[in-house]
Amino acid sequence: MSTPNLDRRQFLGKASAVFAGLAIAPGMLLFDFAHGRPAGEAASGKVRWGMLIDTNQCTSGCNDCVTACNKENGLSGGTKPTDAQWIRKVELKDMRSGRTASLPMMCQHCESPPCVDVCPTGASFKRADGIVLVDKHRCIGCRYCMMACPYKARSFVHEPVTGQNPDVPRGKGTVESCNLCVHRIDRGEKPACVEACAKAGHRAILFGDLNDPESEISRRIHTVATAQVRADLMLNPGIRYEGL
Amino acid sequence: MQRDSFTRLESRYFYALVAAGAMVVAMGLFAAHLMETHGHIITGMNNQIVWGMPHVFAIFMIVASSGVLNVASIGSVFGKPVYKARAPLSSLLSIALLAGGLTVLMLDLGRPDRIIVAATNYNLTSVFAWNVLLYSGLFAVVAIYLWTMMEQRMNPWSKPVGFIVFAWRIILTTGTGMIFAFLVARQAYGSALLPPMFIVMSFAWGLAVFHVVQSSMYAWNRKTLDPLILKRMKNLLGLFIIGTLYFVAAYHLTNLYFAKQSGFERFILADGGLYPWLFWAGYVFLGSLLPLLLIFYPGLEKAQYTVIASLLVILGSFALLYVFIIGGQAYPLSIFPGFEVSSSFYDGQIASYTPSMPEILLGLGGIGVAFLITIISVRVLNSLPHDIPDRRKQEVA
Structure with missing residues (x-):
């Protein structure tokens, strides 16, 4: 052997x-x-996507996040009362102190979204990773979600739409809102507004996984004072603001 | 005039009225078609005022359709023969108004072609989805109720089915009030007072519609309603008008007491332009105080005064709903309490709304549907109330 x-x-x-x-x-x-997800794999409930917006870095008059959102999602950019606006810049002035602030406002991706509760057909839904979406095939255009949203985050498509981005289907007679650029997130990219804000040098919007204690967003929320808009409603939005 | 010439004339009038009703319905359908083709851009509604004139019409008809059943309930549940004789008419009117209201609501949807989606996908946490079941259920229970009243061998069932109808419509109007009561963030809504307020409003508005139809039917058939029955029924309308006033007052007083709501109340009751006018002149004066005067002032016993009072109540209900639905949305949402807010999306601004012709025509089309169903069914199904003189005297006395 x-x-x-x-x-x-x-x-x-x-x-x-x-x-x-x-x-x-x-x-x-x-x-x-x-962090991309292969096609066909369901979104994970272990992740909760969110944003932290630093109002101290957000400049009044800068509209780059809005422009980027409009371009990414094929919105006209019009501001008539009937035009869809997924994100808008809000100028605030404290009634007593006179202190001013500027910030972007969009769907707050609540943990307990009233729009999802009230939707009769279940077209408004929350994905496992916390993103609140509208199923464009199921929305009947009743607009009850728009009545229920405390943030005025939703728009109704009032006229036929042209020049759509194939990744972001839209349709006349349905309701829509910020979807956190879900198509980009699924490709492992950041939402268009976050990228545009960083490109403009403001870095006012921090995007990440709120469930991961090691993520930059979680660490920051842990160390600085942040607030949720209308926190009294106990909806636990995924969008938080700093310096408000 | 000879009998057959009257019949011929009457028949001609009937077809003329059917044609007029059909034309109003056709105009409503045409308006819906325009909205479907062009989108809601041709309405006055926008991303700030998301529910407009069609909802004023639809909610009026849905609330009144439940309230008009009150007449039947008083007859079957509380056993009053005077009202029992009117139960078939009350049930027919309920079906007619509900059909009209739902037609408007459905045709106003952004995607009315997806109605099958709404019928097959229920989100059980949505009060809208509950209402889809409650509305279709009301059609069914009222139809069965009519059957038990009109088919002699089914008569014994009319009382228990009447009870079910009574419970169903109270739950249904609660559901309609909850559409608004469940809106957590809007200053105008989100109050537990709304469902009972809607119930009392339904009593008044439904009875007002009943009075108008009943009087028209009596006039058409050249009959006179017994003054004692008229007195009894108009006093009931007066009571319901006072009940509605009470709830509306309680709702506004509660809001006035909360500092965070005072801005909204000032807008609706004092400096909101059209809305305070509609509230005070339209609802309070024309829609409530004047009808109360016509009902209770001594010497105004003629049926015409009750009809005028009823028409004023209906007018007032439209004014109140306009203020409630549209005024409630026009006042800006309080997203950042304590801050002055401005944005390209009209944050912090009073929203403007001008109803357009298509949405008014759609609303009128719904009224047309209710009118057509009423006029055809009262002719086909002999639903003119037949009072039994002796029992009536006992009852009224």
Whole structure:
């Protein structure tokens, strides 16, 4: 009986490990860097996407987030009472102190969204990762969600739409609102407004996973004073504001 | 005039009225078609005032359709023969008004073609979805109720079915009030007072519609309603008008007491332009105080005064609903309490709304549907109240 060739065995073992590593690494890297989700995989309830908006960094008169949102989602950018506006810049002035602030306002992606509660057909729904959406195939256009939303975040499509982004289907007679650029998130990108704000050098909008204690957004919420709009309603919005 | 010439004339009038009703319905359908083709851009509604004139018409008819059943309930549940004789007419009117109201509500949807989606997908936390069941259920229970009254061998069932109708319509109007009561963030709504307020409003508005139809039917058939019955029924209308006033007053007084609501109340009751006018002149004076005067002032016993009072109550109900639904949305949402707010999306501003012709025509189309159903069914189904003189005397005395 011959003695086993240990060198050969070690070589085979190491080679297999390297080969396996090479095979898995691109996938691991992709997952690690981009957090994208393969098509067909359901959104995870372990994640809760949210934003922290620093009103001290947000400049009055800057509209870059709004412009980026309109471009990304194929909105006209018009501001007539019938035009859809998914995100808007709100100028605030404290009635007593006179202190002013400027901030972007959009769907607050509540944990307990009133729009989802009141929707008769279930077209308004909350995805497992906390994003509040409208199923455009199920919305009958009753507008009850618009009556129920405490943030005036929703718009009704009053006329036929043209020039749509294939990723963001829209339709006359249905209700729509900020979807946190869900199509970008699923590709592992950040929402268009976040990117535009960073590009403008303000970095007023921080986007991330509120459920991950190690994420930048969670660490920041843990260390600085932040607030939710109409916190008294106990809806626990996923959008928080700093310096309000 | 000879009998057959009267019949011919009457028949001609009938078809003329049916044609007029059908034309109003056709105009409403045409308006709905325009809204479907062009979108809601051709209405006065927008992203600030999301519910407009069609909802004023629809909610009036739905609330009145429940209230008009009061006449039947007093007869079947509380066993009053005078009202029992009017139960078939009351049931027919209920179906007619509900059909009219729902037609408007459905045709105003952004996607009325998806009505099957609404019928097959129920979100059980939505009061709207509950109402879809309650509305369709009312059609069914009232139809069965009519059957038990009109088919002799089913007569014994009319009392228990009457009870079910009574319970159903109270729950239904509660559901209609809850559409607004469940709106957590709007200053005008979100009050537990609204469902009972809607119930009392339904009593008044439904009875007002009943009076108008009953008087028209008596005039058409050249009959005179017994003055004692008229007195009894108009006094009941007076009571319901006072009940509605009481709830509306309690609702506004509660709001006035809360500092956070004082801005809204000032807007609705004092400096909101059209809305205070509609509230005080339209609802309080023309829609409540004047009818009360016509009902209770001694010497005004003629049926015409009751009809005028009833028409004024209906007018007042439209004024109140306009203020409640449209005024309630026109006042800006309080998103940042304590701050002055401005934005491109009209935050912090009073929203403007001008009803457009298509939405008014759609609302009138709903009234047309109710009118057509009423006029055809009262002719086909002999529903003119037949009072039994002796029992009536006992009852009224």
